Structure formats: C-alpha cells, structure tokens
Amino acid sequence: xxxxxxxxxxxxxxxxxxxxxxxxxxxxxxxxxxxxxxxxxxxxxxxxxxxxxxxxxxxxxxxxxxxxxxxxxxxxxxxxxxxxxxxxxxxxxxxxxxxxxxxxxxxxxxxxxxxxxxxxxxxxxxxxxxxxxxxxxxxxxxxxxxxxxxxxxxxxxxxxxxxxxxxxxxxxxxxxxxxxxxxxxxxxxxxxxxxxxxxxxxxxxxxxxxxxxxxxxxxxxxxxxxxxxxxxxxxxxxxxxxxxxxxxxxxxxxxxxxxxxxxxxxxxxxxxxxxxxxxxxxxxxxxxxxxxxxxxxxxxxxxxxxxxxxxxxxxxxxxxxxxxxxxxxxxxxxxxxxxxxxxxxxxxxxxxxxxxxxxxxxxxxxxxxxxxxxxxxxxxxxxxxxxxxxxxxxxxxxxxxxxxxxxxxxxxxxxxxxxxxxxxxxxxxxxxxxxxxxxxxxxxxxxxxxxxxxxxxxxxxx
Numbered sequence: 001x002x003x004x005x006x007x008x009x010x011x012x013x014x015x016x017x018x019x020x021x022x023x024x025x026x027x028x029x030x031x032x033x034x035x036x037x038x039x040x041x042x043x044x045x046x047x048x049x050x051x052x053x054x055x056x057x058x059x060x061x062x063x064x065x066x067x068x069x070x071x072x073x074x075x076x077x078x079x080x081x082x083x084x085x086x087x088x089x090x091x092x093x094x095x096x097x098x099x100x101x102x103x104x105x106x107x108x109x110x111x112x113x114x115x116x117x118x119x120x121x122x123x124x125x126x127x128x129x130x131x132x133x134x135x136x137x138x139x140x141x142x143x144x145x146x147x148x149x150x151x152x153x154x155x156x157x158x159x160x161x162x163x164x165x166x167x168x169x170x171x172x173x174x175x176x177x178x179x180x181x182x183x184x185x186x187x188x189x190x191x192x193x194x195x196x197x198x199x200x201x202x203x204x205x206x207x208x209x210x211x212x213x214x215x216x217x218x219x220x221x222x223x224x225x226x227x228x229x230x231x232x233x234x235x236x237x238x239x240x241x242x243x244x245x246x247x248x249x250x251x252x253x254x255x256x257x258x259x260x261x262x263x264x265x266x267x268x269x270x271x272x273x274x275x276x277x278x279x280x281x282x283x284x285x286x287x288x289x290x291x292x293x294x295x296x297x298x299x300x301x302x303x304x305x306x307x308x309x310x311x312x313x314x315x316x317x318x319x320x321x322x323x324x325x326x327x328x329x330x331x332x333x334x335x336x337x338x339x340x341x342x343x344x345x346x347x348x349x350x351x352x353x354x355x356x357x358x359x360x361x362x363x364x365x366x367x368x369x370x371x372x373x374x375x376x377x378x379x380x381x382x383x384x385x386x387x388x389x390x391x392x393x394x395x396x397x398x399x400x401x402x403x404x405x406x407x408x409x410x411x412x413x414x415x416x417x418x419x420x421x422x423x424x425x426x427x428x429x430x431x432x433x434x435x436x437x438x439x440x441x442x443x444x445x446x447x448x449x450x451x452x453x454x455x456x457x458x459x460x461x462x
Contacts, residue, residue, distance in 0.1 A: 003045040003126050013039055017049065029056040041096050047127050053099070054134060057106040060345040060371075073105060084114055091121040107374070109140035113145055116152075125156065136165065137344065139261070141172035143179070149183055159190035164282045191248070229260055247276045254286070263294035288333070299326060323360055327358040338367070345374035349381050356384060359389045379405050383419050395430050399423065412446045421451060 009017060016039050023032035036053040040046060080101055087094035095118055101111045112131045119128035132149035135142060146169045153162035158163035169179035182202035239249045254269035267297055273446040274283040300317045309315060316431035334351035352367035365388055371381045402423040402454035409416040424439030436461055444449050444457045 003047055003124055013043060029059045032056045037099060044095050044374050045124055051125060055343055057103050057299060063105060080111055087118050091118045094118055109135050109139055109142055138374060140168050143169050143173055159186045162186040232256055250276060263290050263297050266290040267294050330354040331358050345371045350379055356388055361388050364388050379408050379415055386422060390426055395426050398426050407408060417443050419449055
C-alpha cells in the first residue's frame with residue numbers, strides 16, 4: 001500500500017480534506033477529528049491527514065494521563081488487546097480502531113507501538129515512523145520504544161535520524177550501553193554514507209595516503225587532550241576556509257568548538273550548519289543549546305568578577321542588568337518555541353518556568369496548566385504551579401496543586417521530599433502548624449539531613 005500526498009487524493013476526498021483544514025483554522029478541532037478519521041479510513045496512506053489528526057486530538061484530549069499496564073507498559077485496556085489480536089489477521093481493518101483508541105489518548109505508548117507495527121505490515125514506513133515519533137515527543141524516556149525507532153531508522157539507512165534518537169535515549173539514560181554504542185555506530189555510518197564510502201571496502205584504499213587514515217583514526221578517538229582538540233580544530237578550519245558551504249565540515253567544526261567549550265563559536269557554526277541543512281531540527285536544537293551555554297558563560301564570568309570585587313557598584317549594576325536581560329531572553333526564546341509548536345506540553349512548561357523566573361506569575365499559570373497534560377512532567381509542573389500560586393498568596397490553590405502532585409508520588413524520592421517541604425512551608429505561612437509539621441515529619445522519618453527538617457521537627461518537641 002503506497003503512501004500518498006494531497007495531490008493524489010480522490011475527487012470525492014478532496015472536499016472533505018478542505019473542510020478539515022477549515023475546521024482546524026477556526027479551532028473546531030472535534031469536527032476536524034471526525035472528518036480526518038473518515039478520510040483515513042478511505043486513505044490510510046495519507047500521512048499528512050494522520051499528522052493533522054494527532055495535533056487536533058492533542059488539543060481536544062489534552063493528552064490525558066495514562067495508567068501503567070502489566071509489565072510497565074501503557075495500555076488502553078481490553079479494547080487495545082482485542083485490536084492487537086485483530087491486527088495479526090487484518091492489519092488494515094485494525095487501523096481505524098487504533099486511531100479511535102488514540103483519539104482518547106494521542107500519546108498512548110502501547111497504541112502508538114501497535115500503530116507502528118500495523119503500518120509496517122501495510123508497507124507504510126513513514127506512517128510507522130510517525131507513530132513512534134509521537135511517543136518520542138511525549139515519552140522520550142521510553143528506552144524500549146526509542147530503541148525500536150532507532151533500529152527502524154537504521155534498517156532504512158537513515159543513520160542521522162537513528163543517531164538523534166539514540167542521543168535522546170542517552171539524555172534520559174546516560175549509562176545505557178546499547179544506546180551509547182548505537183549512537184557511535186549511527187554517527188560513523190552517517191559519516192560514511194555522506195562520504196559515499198562502501199562499508200565493506202578497505203578504508204585505507206579509499207584514502208589518498210596512509211597519513212589521512214591515521215588522521216581519521218585519531219579523530220575518532222575519545223578523551224583527546226585540549227592540545228589535540230585545538231590541533232584538530234585548526235585543521236578543520238583550513239578545510240572550512242576552502243569550502244565554507246560543506247555541511248559535514250561545518251558540523252565537525254561546531255562539534256570541536258563545543259568540546260573546547262567555546263560556546264560562542266559553537267553556536268555560530270551549529271547555526272550555520274542548520275542554515276546549510278535541509279531544516280535539520282537536531283542542528284537547530286544544538287545551536288539553541290550552544291547559545292544558552294554562551295549566555296550562561298558570560299553571566300558566570302560577570303558573577304565571578306563581582307565576587308572578586310564586591311564593592312564595585314558598576315560591575316554589580318552590570319550583573320543585575322545582565323540577569324534581567326537573560327530572563328527576558330529566556331521568555332522570548334520559550335515563547336518562540338511555543339509559537340512553533342503550541343501543542344507540546346514540554347514547551348509550555350519551559351515557557352511557564354521562564355515566566356515564573358521572570359516574575360510574571362499570572363502569565364505563567366495558563367502555560368503551566370496546559371503542561372499538566374503530559375503525565376511524564378506532570379509532577380514537576382504541579383510543583384511549579386504550587387509555587388506560582390504561593391507567589392500570588394493564593395495558598396489554598398497552591399496546596400491543591402501540591403496535594404495533586406503527592407497523589408502521583410509513591411516512593412519517598414527527591415521529588416516527593418521537595419513537594420512535601422514546599423507544602424509544609426505554605427501550611428506554616430497559613431498558620432497551620434499541625435499540617436506543616438506533618439509534612440516535615442514525613443521527610444524526617446526517611447532523611448534526617450534533608451534541609452532543615454530535623455531542626456523543625458525536633459524543635460516542636462521542646
């Protein structure tokens with residue numbers, strides 16, 4: 001079954017597609033969903049409609065919180081299990097049923113996993129990738145499904161994409177050996193692919209002389225000294241000067257500047273690499289990260305200067321001004337990302353956090369409320385919401401957010417301690433000493449050294 005685009009729609013389907021687009025434009029997402037579901041029944045390979053359907057579902061459902069099923073998998077109950085059984089016999093017939101399940105919860109990991117398998121059986125590879133990319137957007141820490149996605153990209157020789165997925169896994173699971181090896185292999189294969197090398201060829205035969213091979217081997221080693229990195233940087237600059245538009249060279253140079261912690265140059269070259277690429281989101285993300293590091297480094301240097309000369313009023317004023325500029329920049333950047341992808345709860349959280357840090361509590365609240373839709377960040381969002389309401393002296397609403405967060409937490413880990421401690425402080429501020437002490441005692445029972453809980457609890461007995 002082929003995947004199709006808008007131009008390949010039948011004459012009967014095109015009016016429905018236009019109606020769906022119009023419904024989305026006027027924010028009538030429920031009507032758009034019903035239209036798109038019908039379009040996909042007749043045109044299962046129309047990926048553009050499936051993507052638009054998912055965006056509308058996220059708007060309507062708010063990515064409701066899912067419950068864990070057996071063996072830690074996210075399930076949709078018996079309905080999904082029956083669909084799974086049907087999919088083995090009739091994958092095409094199971095497709096609309098899976099979409100109905102996803103209409104309830106677009107980020108459901110088990111349903112998206114099943115959609116991936118069914119799309120592969122129907123020879124819809126791009127639709128299959130989209131299913132697991134949806135999981136990646138909502139639950140990037142799900143190593144099992146992310147490895148499945150990376151393996152899929154590898155099997156299709158899309159090594160850059162595979163590497164990006166492996167790197168996402170490493171962010172959440174830094175010691176995952178399989179992901180670390182996968183990222184290195186993907187990077188190597190992508191490089192070889194771009195250089196049009198045959199993986200089975202003898203690499204020395206592809207070099208003009210053995211010294212080039214030695215240079216490549218040296219470049220692939222990890223743990224280089226700063227002197228070696230600077231030497232590689234200087235050689236790469238020569239290549240760059242010879243051809244400033246060669247994407248691989250620009251990326252290499254950006255990476256070297258990053259390793260050298262030259263954040264300003266790293267940002268400049270990652271940004272240039274993004275401009276040369278065909279809209280590579282990974283490079284755009286890297287450029288943004290390097291920009292943040294450059295700004296933080298400048299701010300740290302200014303803080304160090306103030307610490308060394310605390311009586312210097314001019315330096316202190318410059319530091320205050322820079323901090324304020326930084327807060328405004330963070331809000332502006334977070335707002336830009338939300339404008340690009342308004343349905344992403346993680347981006348909503350980042351904007352809410354930036355607004356909170358800048359002191360604009362009222363503006364932060366609606367973004368944080370939308371961010372609670374993602375169950376994977378819900379707890380930290382509720383904690384920040386509690387602090388935001390506390391900042392507005394709305395203590396009852398603050399207690400409600402923190403109580404909701406505690407309802408999701410079972411083990412007494414660092415997050416639960418932080419929520420309990422914050423809740424205790426608010427009870428104390430409200431004059432409810434008994435409730436405050438109860439919060440502090442819960443922490444005291446498991447962690448005597450946590451902040452000042454020992455002093456607070458023990459002083460209540462004297």
